[in-house]
Amino acid sequence: MTKRVLKAAFISSLPVLMGYSAMGMAAGILLAGTVKLKFLPFWAFLSSGINISGALQFIMVNWTEALLPLAQVALLTFCLNVRYAMYGFSLIEKFRPLPWLKRCYLIWSLTDETYALEVDSAARTPAGENQLDFCFGVAFLDHLYWIFGVTAGAVIGTALPFDSRGIDFAMTALFLVVLTDQCQSKVNRLSAAVGIISAICGRVFFSTSNMLIPAMVMMGAVFVIFRGKFERRLPQKEECQ
Amino acid sequence: MSREVYFLCMTLVAGVVTIALRAFPFLMFSGNRPVPTVIRYIGRVLPPAAIAMLIVYCYCSAYQGKSFASGGFGVPELAASVLVVALQIWKRNPLLSIIAGTVLYMVIVQNFV
Numbered sequence: 391m392t393k394r395v396l397k398a399a400f401i402s403s404l405p406v407l408m409g410y411s412a413m414g415m416a417a418g419i420l421l422a423g424t425v426k427l428k429f430l431p432f433w434a435f436l437s438s439g440i441n442i443s444g445a446l447q448f449i450m451v452n453w454t455e456a457l458l459p460l461a462q463v464a465l466l467t468f469c470l471n472v473r474y475a476m477y478g479f480s481l482i483e484k485f486r487p488l489p490w491l492k493r494c495y496l497i498w499s500l501t502d503e504t505y506a507l508e509v510d511s512a513a514r515t516p517a518g519e520n521q522l523d524f525c526f527g528v529a530f531l532d533h534l535y536w537i538f539g540v541t542a543g544a545v546i547g548t549a550l551p552f553d554s555r556g557i558d559f560a561m562t563a564l565f566l567v568v569l570t571d572q573c574q575s576k577v578n579r580l581s582a583a584v585g586i587i588s589a590i591c592g593r594v595f596f597s598t599s600n601m602l603i604p605a606m607v608m609m610g611a612v613f614v615i616f617r618g619k620f621e622r623r624l625p626q627k628e629e630c631q
Numbered sequence: 632m633s634r635e636v637y638f639l640c641m642t643l644v645a646g647v648v649t650i651a652l653r654a655f656p657f658l659m660f661s662g663n664r665p666v667p668t669v670i671r672y673i674g675r676v677l678p679p680a681a682i683a684m685l686i687v688y689c690y691c692s693a694y695q696g697k698s699f700a701s702g703g704f705g706v707p708e709l710a711a712s713v714l715v716v717a718l719q720i721w722k723r724n725p726l727l728s729i730i731a732g733t734v735l736y737m738v739i740v741q742n743f744v
Contacts, residue, residue, distance in 0.1 A: 408726050416733065426634070433638050440646040445685065450641060452692065457637055460644050467648040473681055474649065476674035478656030479666055485657070493657070500653045556737035562689040562708070563715045563732040569682045570719040570728075578679040585683030592684075598691040602684065609680050613673060620676050 391523045394516050399527030402514050406503045406528075407535045414438065414539020415546065416560040417447040422547025423554040425454045434544030438537045442501050445470050447540060448561040462599070469602040477505045484511075488522055499529040501536070502568075577623040584612050703744040711736035 418434050427433050438447060446467060453463055477500055485493050496508075507514065507528045515524040547554065572578045585605075592605030613620065632640075660666055694702050715732035719725065 405726075412726060412730060425638075427638060428635055433635070433642075437638070437642040440642055441649055443645075443649055446645055446649065450645065453641055454634065454638055457632075457634075458641075460640060463641050463644045464648050467645040468652070469681075470685065471649050471652050473678050475652040475655040476678065478653065479660075479671065479674055482656055482660055497654050497657055498650055553741055554737075556707070556740040557733060558693075559708075559711055559736035560729055560733045562686060562693075562712070563729040563736075564725075565682050565686045565689065566712055566715045566732070567719050567725045567728050569679060569686065570716050572679045572682065577676070581676045581679040582683040585680030586687055588680070589684040589687035593687065593691050598688070598695045601691065602688060605684050606681075609677070609684065610673075613676055613680075614669075617669075617672060621672060624672075624675060 391527060392519060395519045395523045396527050398514060398516050398519070399524050399531060402507050402524075403528050403531045403535070406507070406532050409503065410532065410535035411539040411542070413444055413560060413564065414447070414536050414541075415543035416557050417444070417451075418540040418543020418545075419547035419554050420448060420543075420557050421451050421540075422544050423551065423557075424451050427454075430548050431541055431544040435537060435541045438540035439533075442499060442533055442536050443471060444501075444536075444564060445561055448558060451558075456599075458599075465603055469606055472606075473502075474500060480509055481505075484508075484521070484525075492522075492526060496525060496529055499533050501532060504529050504532045507532075575625075577620065577625075580620070580623065581613075584609055588612070701744075703740070707736055707739040707744060710739060 417438075421434055422430055437450065441447065449466070449470065452458075453466075458466075478497065481496075481500075485496055488496065500508075508525045511521045511524050511528075515521045569582060573582055588605040588608040589601065591608060592601035592603075596604055656666070690705070690708055693708060699705070711732045714735050715728045718728040718731055722728070
């Protein structure tokens with residue numbers, strides 16, 4: 391990897407540096423303020439390094455508090471992160487020339503933000519440089535930012551305990567921001583409505599901790615049953631995501 | 632099971648599921664096999680619905696284990712959410728929207744609820 395590519399990757403990833411260090415710190419502070427663990431910064435470091443997933447990092451604080459059964463951990467993680475399973479479809483072709491190990495790393499490190507930069511790599515890589523080097527640089531830097539944010543938050547939260555009540559709203563705010571952007575398109579607004587109604591039905595018939603799975607089933611059923619109606623509203627151009 | 636052991640197991644379980652989800656398209660369509668249209672369709676319509684569902688879940692979680700009244704009747708959530716969405720539409724700066732909304736929420740729940 392040349393210096394030029396690394397520099398381009400760094401510049402492209404600057405907004406992610408801001409976002410990840412702020413969100414990561416919030417998640418780390420929440421963890422330190424809620425859960426009593428020995429060597430807490432180490433656990434923050436380990437979990438952020440393995441999962442690299444914002445929403446998961448927040449919600450696992452509740453799970454640790456409740457000692458949620460691991461089967462439920464698996465199901466809820468699935469619901470929370472099922473969107474990742476869609477990202478790869480637009481990257482299969484691009485990643486094909488990579489050696490096995492590098493490809494595994496790029497798959498492992500595929501977050502929302504990294505995905506957004508990687509699908510746009512053609513425009514962001516300096517002329518004459520390898521796009522895949524750019525992708526690798528972005529993935530690695532984003533990974534570092536996230537680990538740094540969460541671990542720093544855990545250290546700060548352990549060293550100077552302060553009133554962090556309400557900091558968990560950062561996760562809700564993150565989702566709201568993503569949804570606000572998605573709702574610029576009409577078909578996405580319809581899809582969002584399906585999600586809201588399914589979630590409310592899930593909550594009406596089940597408890598909060600059990601609502602996501604029935605809601606997902608209902609959503610899937612609605613999308614399959616009304617496939618024709620949705621597909622007619624999708625933009626014709628084949629743009630992924 | 633100590634809390635530390637639980638945390639380790641939970642991290643590993645969540646990690647395996649997350650990584651499997653990320654790897655799914657690459658494993659399914661490793662050769663030159665085309666992606667089935669139904670999967671492509673679900674991939675395009677699902678993300679906004681999943682995010683919307685998670686937002687509702689966040690609101691429900693905020694009231695888990697306490698009454699609607701003791702949490703402020705949803706006012707903190709409503710106020711902070713309106714701020715986040717309005718800022719995002721106006722400024723299109725995700726970090727600004729998230730930080731402003733979270734700070735407002737923290738101020739309300741720490742001082743008025």
